[in-house]
Amino acid sequence: MIPYGKQDISEQDIASVVEVLQSDFLTQGPQVPLFENAIKQATTAQYACAVNSATSALHIACMALDVGPGDIVWTSPITFVASANCALYCGASIDFVDIDPQTYNLCPHALATKLAHAKRNQTLPKVIIPVHLGGQSCALAAIYALAKEYGVKIIEDASHCIGAQYQDKPVGACTYSDITVFSFHPVKIVTSAEGGAAVTNCAELAQRLELLRSHGVTRDESQMDASSVPDSHAQTTFPPWYYQQIALGYNYRMTDLHAALGLSQMQRLTSFIRSRQHLASRYNELLADLPVLLPTQHPDTQSSWHLYIIRLRLAHDTQRVNNLTHSEVFSALRERGIGVNLHYIPVHLQPFYQRLGFAEGDFPVAEAYYETAISIPLFHGMTDAQQDEVVLALRDVLLM
Template sequence: MIPYGRQHIGDSDIAAVVDVLRSDWLTQGPAIPRFEQAVADYCGAASGVAVNSATAALHLACLALDLGPGDVLWTSPITFVASANCARFCGAAVDFVDIDGETLNMSAEALEAKLHRAKHSGRLPKVVVPVHFAGRTCDMASIRELSERYGFKIIEDASHALGAQYKSQPVGACAFSDLTVFSFHPVKMITTGEGGMVLGNQGKFMRRIERLRSHGITRLTNEMDGESHGDWYYQQTELGYNYRMTDMQAALGTSQLRKLDGFLEIRRQLVRRYNELLADLPVRVPIYDDRSAWHLYVIRLETPYRRRAVYDSMRAAGIGVNVHYIPVHLQPYYQELGFEPGDFPIAEAYYAAALTLPLYPDLADSAQIRVVEALRDALS
């Protein structure tokens, strides 16, 4: 089976993890701040906080922005459910903004129209989470301008987009947002096994995220409440979580980060080749963008009603195609909250035709040809 995505683990990655295993630290040691600083430096952000998943990162980012009961978060319906669930973890409501039919990201025009209506109804969002789907960046300048006009905060869900650029700046610099979240799941740009990170430039948000990551506990000083305490002393100042990353994961992440530029170049080469190889087939290929991180390669079938047959045929041929994503508002949990089919028609039309083809740095040329030929056979 050729999977749709796969990690690349080399000898240097294994050696980095073994070094930690032979050290005095396995959990909260020196590898974590090294990894945090390395990612922040790569992206041009002031600081980063590493956690055990991008879902945890989204949750903590929402908490840092004081999202809670009575508030609303808006995001894209074409994303993994975590982009919406993070609001529900905080007791907030969720709504969605339909996508742009070309970029597949949140439509800035649809967002503006929805904000105009929401202002008149008194139901503006407190937080908007644009999702850089498949590694291509949203129209962040327009979204930022709208945030200044309507008063909401922005969390970039860049789980697909480590290494992408927007207006000559790395995603993660937070030039157009308050916070940015990355994922280090095995099929992402780099991996820590499981893991995520929040990047930001505002110390008050980052300090709170760091505290909430570890039970809401602080050890910043042994002089609290006007008294001097021993080095053992700590205080829980709010209800936090055990969302910590381990030193083993962080060491793997730092090693992987050194290879990121090479991974990105291979992904871009594969995308250009896919677009050439698929030019004569009845599918819609993504428009090439050399600023995208190209986490996913998603085509759209010109005959959507045949998607299941094409999917089954390719799976039977050993090609691990996938579908990203079922629109979040169509999930049973969100339908119970009042969402219905037809609410976001562009997202639903995209989903009906979408098929994700294998894309990862170790995808050999011969394997890519095999994917294309299997697709050709399935379509015919």
């Protein structure tokens, strides 16, 4: 089976983890800030907060922006459920904005219409979470202009996007957002086995993120609540053991083991991106004559190519290609050892979200995308022979 995505672990990666295993620190030690520094260098963001997953990063990003009961958060329906769940964790409500039919990212035109309607109804969101699907940035400048007009904060879900660029700047520079979130899951471009990070250019938000990832506990005297200090500690300096919990946080910390792997992987980020760009360019050539829509790349973006998503050109009358349905094409490719996948089932069609009131037909562009999309294999280390095998299988299924 040729998987749709997989990690690429080098001897240096293994040695980096073994070195931590032989050190004095297994949980949070010196590797975590080093990994955070590597993320800052790659994104040009001023602050980075490494955590145990991108879901955790999304959660504390919402919390850092004071999302809570009575608030509304909007995101794309074409994403993993974590992009929406993070708002619910905070007690807020969630809604969706339909996607652009070309890039499959959150559509600025749909956003403009929805914001105008929400303002009239006094139901404006507190935060918008645009998702950079497959490694291509959303139209952030347009989204930011709308958010600024309506007083809305932005969290970029860049889980697919480390190493990508938007308007010649790294995704994560936070030029058009308050916080950007990355994922380091094994199928992503860079892996820490499991992990995530939130980056920002705001010192106050960075301080909140760090507090919330670690139980809401601080040893920083400047953050402590002086009115809660016991009388026995009423002195110029606090005892060396003293700490305070000043917020309700979580144990979302990244370990030194995970950080060491992530740090080693970050040294190959440029190589990973070049490899994926080469593979995507080769797919563009090899698949040009097949009855599929190839990924569209906006000129403002340089994708990191986490995913290569094709869409079947189904006949309007039969909803088939080569007499096969979407599901049958998918199954036929799997039977030939091609580990295709589908990113994603629209979140609003999930049973949990339908119980919240969402229904089929709510976001028609996202639903039309879902009816034809297939993610085909693309990963660092994929050989020409493997790629040729994928293309041959597609030809057999779609043309024979």
